[in-house]
Amino acid sequence: MHNLPFDALSRRQFIAMSTAMTASAAGVSQGQVSANDRMGVAFIGVGGRGGANLRALQSTKQIDVVGLCDVDTRFLNAEAERFPSAATFQDFRKLYEEIGDQLDAVVVSTPEHIHAYAAMPALQLGKHVYCEKPLAYNIDETRRLTEAAAAAGVVTQMGTQIHAGKNFRQVTQLIQSGAIGAVTEAHVWVGRAWGLQSKQDAKRNKDRVFVENRPAQAMQPPAYLDWDLWVGPAPWRPFNEVYFPGPKWYRWWDFANGTMSDLGSHWNDFPFSALELDAPKTVQAFGPPPHPEIAPASMTAVYEYGPRKNRPAVKVNWYQGSHKPECWKAKEIPQWSSGMLFVGTRGSLLADYRKHVLLPEADFADFQMPDLDQPIPTSHHHEWVAACRGEGTTGSPFSYAGPLTEANHLGNIAYRVGKKITWDPVKMECVGCPEADPMIRREPRAGWSLG
Secondary structure: OOOOOHHHHHHHHOHHHHHHHHHHHOOOOOOOOOOOOOEEEEEEOOOOHHHHHHHHHHOOOOEEEEEEEOOEHHHHHHHHHHOOOOEEEOOHHHHHHHHHHHOOEEEEOOOHHHHHHHHHHHHHOOOEEEEOOOOOOOHHHHHHHHHHHHHHOOOEEEOOHHHHOHHHHHHHHHHHOOOOOOEEEEEEEEOOOOOEOOHHHHHHOOOOOOOOOOOOOOOOOOOOEOHHHHHOOOOOOOOOOOOOOOOHHHHEOOOOOHHHHHHHHHHOHHHHHHOOOOOOOEEEEEOOOOOOOEOEOOEEEEEEEOOEOOEOOEEEEEEEOOOOOHHHHOOOOOOOOOEEEEEEOOOEEEEOOOOEEEEOHHHHOOOOOOOOOOOOOOOHHHHHHHHHOOOOOOOOOHHHHHHHHHHHHHHHHHHHHOOOEEEEOOOOEEOOOHHHHHHHOOOOOOOOOOO
């Protein structure tokens, strides 16, 4: 198996994803909504990001809110007042039991460790799914969601909103059209520094909480929160205010994967799409000594990808927090706090969420930006609703978002095991590195199952 060409391994790994894209392109979604009907949608998680998703989808004027679910009754009750005809639940498992057959689609906006468990029943019922990023807590859950979406043939979208934006599409088109030549190197950096760091650094970086170890003290959960349901499939631990509310949980390995999987879903989305990446061959990471429970505020991960189609092998470098590319530190490029740099044989492209520039600027003074070769949707949410109604496809379906999420998880795994890893995407294992296995998959807490 290891003697197969790398792109052959990738084809075998992603056969289910290709099936999903083919079905979507042909307009044969199993649960496709009639263009004349409104979609009945349930929202799992309605506070914070969930509330924002609810309002964004409301703006399409093509949905009916038929179900609301949240472990926090403050948010649940507030939305229940706005949508009095919607059924309300604290446990999404009961939502599926009681109104699953009434739904056209589900939106999942829970903490990271719940994503797969809240989305999987919808896929098994043949319902369309919009799920927040990262797609799932670990590689095993991510792969299972991706395969389930392919089997269901429904419309899916991961919540990487910038993917639907004009700047994102322009950057992708410029790279793929060869504006800067063949790209063999890319750098992605984000200024956010949340996670394990000194108290002084946490204050300077405006982190949401400072913590260095799991607290020994248990606290009484607030009356409005069902803590047992919040912990869900993760290993049990008593409530403490260092975990809740979000995004405090974001730094704890039991519940999430820090900045790498969170902002990596957005920023690594650019090179993943533009360079048509799949599974990395190797990953190596650098940073402070790994903590057994808390993700780092700052780290670097280096990915090596093999040739794809007519594209050469490429090295993608990720930096978070205080870590930055050498060219940034040497002030050879503009000092954007977060950004990405594609290095090609004929120049470079520097971009962030909203803008981009070709470098050296003097060499591209007469460059004419080509017209976009695809329409820009009103929004990421509108694009999903339109696709559910048989009008086009989504930009970040699970067939694409799954491999992106897996790659981000591999950056954390390389950091936590402290050595360069070689990834086998078919066997789903780090070759010769059994200590990585618990980070690739885990058994859920009793009472929880992905089915």
